[in-house]
Amino acid sequence: MAKQDYYATLGVARDAGADDLKKAYRKLAMQCHPDRNPGDKQAEARFKDLNEAYDVLKDEQKRAAYDRYGHAAFEQGGAGGFTGGFDFSAGGGLGDIFDQMFGDFMGGRRGGRTRAGNDIRQAAEIELTEAFAGTKVNLRVPTRVACDACGGSGSEDKQRAADTCPTCHGAGKVRAQQGFFLVERTCPTCGGQGRTIRNPCKVCRGAGTVQRERTLQVTVPAGVEDGQRIRLAGEGEAGGQGAPPGDLYVHIAIRPHAMFQRDGASILMRVPLRMSQAALGTEVEVPVVDGTKAKVKIPPGTQTGDQFRLRSKGFSVLRSAARGDMFIQVAVETPQHLTRRQRELLEEFEAEAQGHGKGSPESEGFFSKVKEFFEGGRE
Numbered sequence: 001m002a003k004q005d006y007y008a009t010l011g012v013a014r015d016a017g018a019d020d021l022k023k024a025y026r027k028l029a030m031q032c033h034p035d036r037n038p039g040d041k042q043a044e045a046r047f048k049d050l051n052e053a054y055d056v057l058k059d060e061q062k063r064a065a066y067d068r069y070g071h072a073a074f075e076q077g078g079a080g081g082f083t084g085g086f087d088f089s090a091g092g093g094l095g096d097i098f099d100q101m102f103g104d105f106m107g108g109r110r111g112g113r114t115r116a117g118n119d120i121r122q123a124a125e126i127e128l129t130e131a132f133a134g135t136k137v138n139l140r141v142p143t144r145v146a147c148d149a150c151g152g153s154g155s156e157d158k159q160r161a162a163d164t165c166p167t168c169h170g171a172g173k174v175r176a177q178q179g180f181f182l183v184e185r186t187c188p189t190c191g192g193q194g195r196t197i198r199n200p201c202k203v204c205r206g207a208g209t210v211q212r213e214r215t216l217q218v219t220v221p222a223g224v225e226d227g228q229r230i231r232l233a234g235e236g237e238a239g240g241q242g243a244p245p246g247d248l249y250v251h252i253a254i255r256p257h258a259m260f261q262r263d264g265a266s267i268l269m270r271v272p273l274r275m276s277q278a279a280l281g282t283e284v285e286v287p288v289v290d291g292t293k294a295k296v297k298i299p300p301g302t303q304t305g306d307q308f309r310l311r312s313k314g315f316s317v318l319r320s321a322a323r324g325d326m327f328i329q330v331a332v333e334t335p336q337h338l339t340r341r342q343r344e345l346l347e348e349f350e351a352e353a354q355g356h357g358k359g360s361p362e363s364e365g366f367f368s369k370v371k372e373f374f375e376g377g378r379e
């Protein structure tokens with residue numbers, strides 16, 4: 001069966017520009033992508049044809065050869081000879097193929113020549129009060145920086161440092177037939193650089209970068225949450241042979257505080273009270289996370305677990321001037337080593353309390369339930 005004309009496959013005019021080609025290809029490839037048409041052999045075949053057509057027409061050299069010789073340009077031993085040098089051994093799943101084909105317009109990857117340096121992940125531990133106010137953290141970051149000896153070129157020679165890669169002929173990529181699909185992958189010989197280093201630098205062994213420790217100051221914003229990460233664009237490892245660097249991700253860990261318990265923008269603080277204070281009512285002074293103090297009025301008859309809210313005395317809110325609230329939770333304490341006088345007073349208090357049950361709501365409820373339980377059991 002005669003092969004369909006590549007321009008007809010993509011539905012574009014013979015003088016279509018690169019943008020029109022790309023647009024037409026994307027639209028059609030999306031429609032008949034195997035992920036969207038599982039088990040549909042026709043769609044699969046069409047998808048393969050589209051890829052083949054686009055692969056030729058997007059490349060100026062190949063397009064010129066096709067315009068001149070037609071399909072003959074790409075047959076084994078044909079005038080163009082473009083099939084030579086393909087790497088047929090590549091593996092990988094459909095996800096990988098999708099990534100390689102669609103990555104460039106889904107914001108995934110950019111061209112094959114500049115392989116960015118690796119991202120670095122680093123942890124920074126800070127105090128809760130530092131997280132409240134915001135802080136600066138000095139980090140020692142192990143990283144790869146451009147090699148001084150060769151200026152990042154990776155070669156000992158100043159002139160003609162690199163040769164065009166013999167595997168990919170400078171493209172940085174090789175094409176592979178994978179089932180029906182023609183896929184592109186990074187050249188294994190040059191790692192996508194398109195060049196191989198002649199006379200590699202003795203310090204960096206041709207990499208163009210060396211391992212080094214850098215000190216970096218990281219600004220941590222007020223209101224940062226435990227586990228949050230801060231991205232420093234371009235502060236990762238240097239890219240090989242002049243490629244752009246990766247990013248640095250700083251993961252923030254906040255040490256737990258002895259008094260302040262944080263929950264988002266709220267702060268909870270447990271405050272112990274003597275039982276007499278809780279019964280009589282009082283005013284207590286509590287520390288606030290910002291370093292100041294605040295007074296809390298405790299009304300008479302306060303119970304363990306009662307909460308009091310201090311508005312806007314809580315934690316800072318990220319990227320905002322607002323502050324959360326602070327909650328004071330009361331814990332009533334039973335005294336342990338009584339003095340003789342305290343004991344007398346409490347015995348007197350107890351004698352009085354027995355004759356006057358009102359005013360202890362939980363006890364009243366409890367003892368009336370006990371009574372009900374035994375009376376109910378008798379019947």
Ligand SMILES: [Zn+2]
Pocket residue numbers: 165166167168169170171172173187188189190191192193194195
């Ligand atoms: Zn190569």
Ligand SMILES: [Zn+2]
Pocket residue numbers: 147148149150151152153154155201202203204205206207208209
């Ligand atoms: Zn070097």
